[in-house]
Amino acid sequence: xxxxxxxxxxxxxxxxxxxxxxxxxxxxxxxxxxxxxxxxxxxxxxxxxxxxxxxxxxxxxxxxxxxxxxxxxxxxxxxxxxxxxxxxxxxxxxxxxxxxxxxxxxxxxxxxxxxxxxxxxxxxxxxxxxxxxxxxxxxxxxxxxxxxxxxxxxxxxxxxxxxxxxxxxxxxxxxxxxxxxxxxxxxxxxxxxxxxxxxxxxxxxxxxxxxxxxxxxxxxxxxxxxxxxxxxxxxxxxxxxxxxxxxxxxxxxxxxxxxxxxxxxxxxxxxxxxxxxxxxxxxxxxxxxxxxxxxxxxxxxxxxxxxxxxxxxxxxxxxxxxxxxxxxxxxxxxxxxxxxxxxxxxxxxxxxxxxxxxxxxxxxxxxxxxxxxxxxxxxxxxxxxxxxxxxxxxxxxxxxxxxxxxxxxxxxxxxxxxxxxxxxxxxxxxxxxxxxxxxxxxxxxxxxx
Numbered sequence: 001x002x003x004x005x006x007x008x009x010x011x012x013x014x015x016x017x018x019x020x021x022x023x024x025x026x027x028x029x030x031x032x033x034x035x036x037x038x039x040x041x042x043x044x045x046x047x048x049x050x051x052x053x054x055x056x057x058x059x060x061x062x063x064x065x066x067x068x069x070x071x072x073x074x075x076x077x078x079x080x081x082x083x084x085x086x087x088x089x090x091x092x093x094x095x096x097x098x099x100x101x102x103x104x105x106x107x108x109x110x111x112x113x114x115x116x117x118x119x120x121x122x123x124x125x126x127x128x129x130x131x132x133x134x135x136x137x138x139x140x141x142x143x144x145x146x147x148x149x150x151x152x153x154x155x156x157x158x159x160x161x162x163x164x165x166x167x168x169x170x171x172x173x174x175x176x177x178x179x180x181x182x183x184x185x186x187x188x189x190x191x192x193x194x195x196x197x198x199x200x201x202x203x204x205x206x207x208x209x210x211x212x213x214x215x216x217x218x219x220x221x222x223x224x225x226x227x228x229x230x231x232x233x234x235x236x237x238x239x240x241x242x243x244x245x246x247x248x249x250x251x252x253x254x255x256x257x258x259x260x261x262x263x264x265x266x267x268x269x270x271x272x273x274x275x276x277x278x279x280x281x282x283x284x285x286x287x288x289x290x291x292x293x294x295x296x297x298x299x300x301x302x303x304x305x306x307x308x309x310x311x312x313x314x315x316x317x318x319x320x321x322x323x324x325x326x327x328x329x330x331x332x333x334x335x336x337x338x339x340x341x342x343x344x345x346x347x348x349x350x351x352x353x354x355x356x357x358x359x360x361x362x363x364x365x366x367x368x369x370x371x372x373x374x375x376x377x378x379x380x381x382x383x384x385x386x387x388x389x390x391x392x393x394x395x396x397x398x399x400x401x402x403x404x405x406x407x408x409x410x411x412x413x414x415x416x417x418x419x420x421x422x423x424x425x426x427x428x429x430x431x432x433x434x435x436x437x438x439x440x441x442x443x444x445x446x447x448x449x
Contacts, residue, residue, distance in 0.1 A: 060098065069104055136286050143171050172292055172340070174341065178212075248270060296313070334444065406426070417438055
C-alpha cells in the first residue's frame with residue numbers, strides 16, 4: 001500500500017514538473033472591465049438655436065466622439081474634430097472620465113431629429129429632439145427652476161413627463177445641481193446627470209453656475225456642461241423666439257479666491273452683450289431681455305446673511321465698500337425686463353423693483369408697462385436641504401410667494417406678452433401663481449423718482 005501511495009505521489013510530482021500550468025487553478029480571475037458605453041447624454045444650444053451640442057461621458061477613452069442623426073433615420077454622421085476631454089475629479093480618488101462633445105450644425109427648422117452618440121466601441125440608445133426656428137416670430141415655452149438635487153428631486157417626475165410629451169422647447173436650470181456634483185469623488189454628479197438625462201437628452205438643458213458647484217474651482221460644472229461661447233459656461237447669451245436670454249455667474253462675486261479677473265471679465269462682457277442687444281435693430285427683433293443667475297438681489301427670508309434690507313447683496317450693489325460691478329444699475333440702464341434667480345428654496349414673485357422701491361405699471365395692472373425690472377426666485381425643485389421658511393414680516397416687494405416644491409413655466413407669446421406660471425408638485429401640478437407681463441415698449445427705464 002505504501003509503495004502504491006509513493007508511486008502516486010511521484011507521478012503527481014512528475015506531472016507538475018512537466019506541466020507547471022496545473023500547479024494551481026485560480027477560482028477568481030481579475031477582469032479588465034472597460035467602460036465605452038455613453039452615459040449622461042445632454043443637449044444645449046450652440047451658436048444658434050439650429051446648432052445643437054450633444055455632450056456625453058464614458059469611463060474609458062474611446063479616442064473618438066461620433067453622433068449619427070437624421071429626420072427619417074440615422075443617416076447623417078458627425079465626428080468631433082477634437083479628442084474626448086479627460087476630466088479628473090478633484091477628490092481623493094481622482095476619478096477619471098472622458099467627456100465627448102459633438103455639434104450638429106445648420107439643422108432644419110421645425111423638425112424632429114433622431115440621434116444616438118458614441119463610437120465604434122459602443123453606442124447610446126436612440127433619442128430625439130425637436131428644432132424650432134432661428135427667427136423671432138414664434139412662441140417658445142420653457143421650464144425654469146434651480147436647486148435640484150439627486151435626493152428629493154421633487155420636480156423631476158413631472159418635468160420628465162412633460163418633456164416627453166413635447167411641452168417645452170428648452171429647460172433653464174438656475175444653478176445648484178445634485179447637492180453636490182463633487183461629492184463621493186464625483187459620483188453624485190454622475191448620478192444627477194443620469195437622472196436628468198430623461199429631460200436633457202431630449203431638449204436643450206441651459207444652465208448657470210451656483211454656489212454648490214464651487215468645489216475645485218467649479219471644475220465639475222465647467223467640465224460637464226457646454227454652453228454657447230468660450231467662457232466655460234460661466235456666462236453666455238442666446239436668442240430664442242422674441243427673447244434674448246443672458247446667463248451669468250453670481251459666484252464670481254463671492255469666491256474671489258479664484259481670481260478677481262473673472263469678475264471684471266464677466267462685467268465687461270455683460271456690458272457689451274446688453275449694449276448689442278439694445279441696438280435698435282436688435283431690440284426691435286427681440287424686444288424681451290431676460291437674465292438668469294443663481295443668487296438673488298432681494299429675497300423674503302431672514303436666513304440669508306447677505307439678502308435682507310440691512311445688508312446689501314454683492315451682485316446688486318457691487319463689492320462691499322467699493323460698490324464696484326453692481327448689476328442692478330447695469331440691468332436697469334439696459335432695460336432688462338425680467339431677472340430670474342434661485343438659491344432660496346421657495347418661489348417668490350416680486351413687484352417691479354429698483355433700489356428697494358416698487359415701480360408698478362399702475363395700481364390696477366402692475367405688470368403692464370412696469371417702470372423697473374421684474375424679479376422671480378424659483379429655487380424649489382427639491383433637494384436634500386428641503387424647503388426654507390419665509391420671513392414673518394414680508395417685505396413690500398413681495399407680490400406672491402409659495403413654499404411648495406415646484407418649478408416655473410414661461411411662454412413668450414410675442415414681443416409684447418410674456419406669461420409665467422408656478423407649478424406646485426405638492427398639489428399634483430396645480431398652478432399656484434400665474435401672471436402676464438405686458439410691455440408696449442422696451443428699453444431703458446425712466447430715471448427713478
